[in-house]
Amino acid sequence: MQKTTTAIVLRSTNFGEKDKILYLFSLEDGVISAKLKGVRGAGAKMKIFSLPFCLAEWELVKGTKSNDFYTVKGANLIDAFYDISSDIDRYCVACIMVDILKNCTYYSDEVNSVIYVALLKSLKLINYTKVNAKLVLCKYLLEVLKANGYGIQVDKCAKCGIRLSNKAYLNFDDGSVKCSTCRDGNSVELEMGVLACIKNVTEMDFDNLEHTKIDTTILDKTLLILKKDVELRMQFNINFAQIV
Ligand SMILES: [Zn+2]
Missing domain, CATH: 2.40.50.140 (Nucleic acid-binding proteins)
Known part of the structure; x- marks a missing residue:
């Protein structure tokens, strides 16, 4: 054969x-x-x-x-994508992304094709541009969540529908985002910077990441929250030891 x-x-x-x-x-x-x-x-x-x-x-x-x-x-x-291996941080980010695709392959095929395309776009950016690799990882995690039907809605409170402007809470039990009045379950505060980061990166194309500057602390906080959300929604662990 x-x-x-x-x-x-x-x-x-x-x-x-x-x-x-x-x-x-x-x-x-x-x-x-x-x-x-x-x-x-x-x-x-x-x-x-x-x-x-x-x-x-x-x-x-x-x-x-x-x-x-x-x-x-x-x-x-x-x-x-040979240049990725010459930079330890970029290499670690790429390994995390590849691992996530590997873990996602236990789920549906259509979803995986979306993640595969996101992976190729990410690797190209990391290999050929000076993009902040962690920002690419952030976009990738958001795409993984979205592809699996767990996209994070940061515009409105999932319960009362009020517009979320400064404080919001991500419920780790179901991935919903709610306002300070409606917050419930096992939830974590999304401070204003993190909320804006999730919103901006969700709306941005991969091509725009290269020219986007973002505060390092906010990006790290956002990554840790997205990591936990992906782990809980998808039921596998992601190893961030090398990068945040
Ligand atoms: Zn609410």
Whole structure:
């Protein structure tokens, strides 16, 4: 059985003496595991194809048994996003984003295609521009929430409908945002800066992030809140140890 597919490397693990198993994500097939032979040997030509974020057109083959792995027969590089790895902060942000897509693949396919597109836009920005990588992560987390039906509504109180201008509270039990009178459950205050940050970044396209300046403290606070919201809504953990 043979197939050609465009996919990105989510991660890879060592296999046998010189091989690696790649976990690829493609729009058509979701996650595919594929063996890349001999890639850990000295001077292996296909090393770049085993690195995270490597986007390529893959030629895959597998035997007829249902539990056979695909094996990589060939690959045409589309983009290795190679510069991301030269900056530890950017690299960490990109790893977090790839991990989130990997975790989301247990859910619906249509949702994942939206997240996949957001991931590619994010990686391009982080690799080719001087954008604040954390701001891209902020946008990405908001897109992940929205794609899964948990978009954060910061215009009006979810209960009484009053316009939220200064103080608002995010309820971690259901992801709703309410005013100070209606706040309930396990909720956290969204201070004015955080509220504005969520609102602005939600409305902004990826292309505008490059020229957007944002207060570092506010951005960190926003990221921590979004992280917790994604974790609770999606039921998986995100490791922020390296970045906030
Ligand atoms: Zn209210």
